[in-house]
Amino acid sequence: DAGVTQSPTHLIKTRGQQVTLRCSPKSGHDTVSWYQQALGQGPQFIFQYYEEEERQRGNFPDRFSGHQFPNYSSELNVNALLLGDSALYLCASSLRTGPTDTQYFGPGTRLTVL
């Protein structure tokens, strides 16, 4: 049973560029959440997708956008990259969106903005 997978593993971009990160949820899961983890900090919630709609959003600017596909996989897009966007981006999946629906995390994508 495959867990949550993310691609790419590492990515280097320059300021002002745009980036797309991808996530495939754990088999049987229909909900995908994205988190940003800056160096030395805990993960921070970006947004959550369920039934191809953004259901909840954290305190992140509109430069951060996402999409969920019919097969439940998801993309995170970041426009106009800033140096401060350098972080580990974690995808988590769950079955449904209730508080008892445990989230399972992928290995993350390390984004470096130069």
Add this chain to the structure above:
Amino acid sequence: AQSVTQPDIHITVSEGASLELRCNYSYGATPYLFWYVQSPGQGLQLLLKYFSGDTLVQGIKGFEAEFKRSQSSFNLRKPSVHWSDAAEYFCAVANLNNNAGNMLTFGGGTRLMVKP
């Protein structure tokens, strides 16, 4: 707004010694609490979770945690630490507000180092 505090940024213990990692939460209702572990360069692995019932919960890898409502705490414990337990540990609480889904709020983490 809910919050999670992990007071200890770094902890060093000797292999074989007992371990307790502290977690305090701020939340108005009964919280849904989690402990995750992150090895270097890796994602987060769920150790255990508390939703209701018995306040002492058992997790994987020999870890346990105790929910104490009066102290707003959910401390993680292990009776005997192994060198492979060296990692970063995160406490988290699920947001139970209306339409908030199962968004997690994380603490800042505690980095555990194990001395031989």
